[in-house]
Amino acid sequence: MTAGFGRALRAHRRAARLTQAELGARVGYHHSLISKVEGGVRLPPPGLARAADVALGAGGGLLALVDDRPRGTLLSLLPGADPGVAVLPVRWPARLTARCPEHGTTGCAVPSAARARVLLARLGHEAGSDLVHVLTALLGECAAADDLATVEWALHRMAPAGSPVLLVLAAHFARVAGGLRAARGQDALGMAWLGQGLVWAAAADCPVTTADLLADAAVLTGVPA
Template sequence: MSVGTSQSVVRGWAEFGRRLRFHRRRAGLTQLQLGRRVGYHHSFISRLEGGLREPPFDLVDRLDAVLETGGQLAAALVARPPSPSGPGPRLTAPTLFAPIPGAPVPGPPTAGAPVPGADPPGEAALLAAGPWSAQPWPARLPAEGLACPLHGRVGCATPDRGAVPDLLNALTGPFGRTGEPGGAEAELLHALTAVLACLIRAAFVRATGACATTVERLLRGVARWADAVNATGRLPHGQLRLAAQYAQVAGRLRMERGQSGVAMAWFGHGLRWADAARDAEARATLLSDMATLVRLDGDAASMLGYAQAIGAVDARRRWMATLADLYQARAHALGHDAAACRRHISTARRRFARLDDRDRLEAPWLCGAEGVLRIESAIGGALRDLAVVTQDRAVARRAIEATARSYVLLPPVMHSARLLLTLRLADSWACAGDPVAAVTLAQPVLAEAVGARESLITAELRGLHERLARYGGELPEVREYRERLRSVSE
C-alpha cells in the first residue's frame, strides 16, 4: 500500500468514526448497547469511533442496518475501485488481504524471484508428506466438524488422497495465467477441507509444531487464492470460509504453545474473513476462542465482552446462545460475580437440553456424549474458578462433580484434554479442602503435564500449585509433590 493510499484509508476510517458516533447518538444508544446489537465489544466500537481501527467488512452493513443510516457508513469508507476484469463486485476492506503472520512481505516479483505469498520451491513436497498424511482420509465432508465451504453439509465427496499432492502444489506454487491455482475450484476446496480435518485429528492426538507449520503454510496459500479470485471481480466466499476455518485452527495451535499474540492475530484475521463471507458459525466459534485466550490473561471484562458477542451473532441459534452462557459464566466467575455465574450455568444447561435439529446439524460437537463432555467441562471450569475466588467448598464440590462427569466421557485419544481435566479435578479437590486427594490425582501425570508445555495445561498446573501452597503447604504429601514438580521441571 502506497503512502497516499494509506493516508486516504486512514482518513476514511476517521470519517467513518465521526459518522458512526453521530448516528449512534441519534439512535440513543451507548457504545455498550450498540456493541451488543452487532456482536462486538464496546471497546472496539470506541476505537472505530476514534478512527483507530479498520471497520470489518461485514460489520459496516450491520451498523448501517441497526442504525438505519441508509448506507451512509459504507459510503464514508474508501471508494471501491473498479474490477480489472469488468464491473463485477469486489471486497475492498483495506486490510482484508493484508499480510498475515509468517507471510512473505508483498512486493512486485523480479525476474527469477518467487511470487509474493507463494511458498518456496519444494514446500509442496513437504506439505504432501506432512502430519495430515498419516491420518485416515475422509471420504466425504463434513469431517471433524468441518463442512464444505461451498455447499455446506450436503455430503460432498473428497478427491482421492493420491490427487492431493498435485492440488497442494497448485495452491502453494505460482498461479497460472488466470491468476488462480489450476484445476477445479470445488475439488481444491474439498481437498483442503479434508486436509485440515486430518490436521485437526493429528493435533488432537498430539499437538506438534509440524501441525501448526503445515496449517499456516496452507492458510497463506488459501488467503492468496482468495485475493486472486477477488481481483477478478468474483466474490471468493468459498475461499474466505475455508480461510476462516484454517485461521481458527492456526490460532488454537499457537494458543496451545503459549503464543497468545500470534494466536489473537490469526483469530482476528479469521473473524474478518468470516464476516466477509457472512459465515455466522465461524464467527461464533472464533469469538469463543478469543474469549478463551483473554481468559488465560485473567481479563474478565474482555472475556465477558467476547462471550456476549457470541450470543449476539444470531439469537435464533440455541447452540450459540448456549456457548455464550458458558463463556459468560466463566467470565463472571473470574469477575467474582457468583450470582451471575450460577445464573448462566443454569441457563446453559436448559438451552443445551433444548437443542434442535438445526443446532445438531450446525454444531454436532455440542450434541450427544461429546456435547455433555464439553458442557460439563466448561461448567466445571467456571465452578472451580468461582471456588477459587469465593473459597466456598460447596462450590468446589460441585466443580468436582461436573469435571468428573466430563472426564469419564473422554475418548482415549484425547491426551491433552485428559491431562487438563485431571489437573482441574485435582485443583477442585484442593479448593474443597482435601489437598491429599489433589496430590494423589496429580502425581501420576505431573511429568507429562510439565512436558506438554501447552498454555491451557500450564495454566491448570500453575493454579493447582497455588492452591496446594495455600491449603496444604505443610503437609508431607504436598511437600513431596512440590519436590517432584521441581525435579521434573529441571
C-alpha cells in the same frame, strides 16, 4: 480415554513434583491445556502425549492411553515435502465427515491423495469444488493430528479474496491455527490468527464463523463472550 489419560498425566506429574506450568514449559504446551487435559475436558494432542511420556519418564504408559491409530504428519502430502518426513502413513479420507462449506452437507467425495497433492501445489491459483473438498479434509485431519505446521503452510499460501467459500475456509484454518498456537502458550500468535480469521469471516459475511472466532478470542483473553 480422555479422563483416564488425564488422571494418569496428573499422577505422573505429581510424582515428578512438577506444577502444571512447569510441565507445560518442559513439553511446549500452555499450562491451561495441561489443566484441561488432566480434568478430562480436552483430548490430549498427540504431541503432548508423546512429550509428556518422555518428560515424566512414563515408559510408554501415557502413550498407551491415547488413540494410536496410524497418523503421519500431513506435510508428507504437500508439494515438495520430503517423503521421509512421515513415519506413519497419512489417513486421507474418501469423503468429508465435516460440513462442506460449499454444498452445506457432509459426505462430499474427496479427491485422492495424489490429486490433492496436485491441487495443493496450485494453492493460491486454483479454485473449484475439488480444492474446497481437499482443503476441508486437510483441515479436519490437521486438527485431529495437532498439525500446526500444515495448517500454517496452507494459510500462508491461500488467496481467498473474491471467493466467499474460500474466505470461510481460510477463516476456519485461521481459527484452528489460533487454537493450536494458544495451546502452545503462544497467545499473541494465536490472537493474530484469530484476528485474521475475523477479517476473512467478515469479508465472507459469515456470522456463524465470526461468532466462533469471537468466542475463541474471548476464551484466550479471559473476557466473557
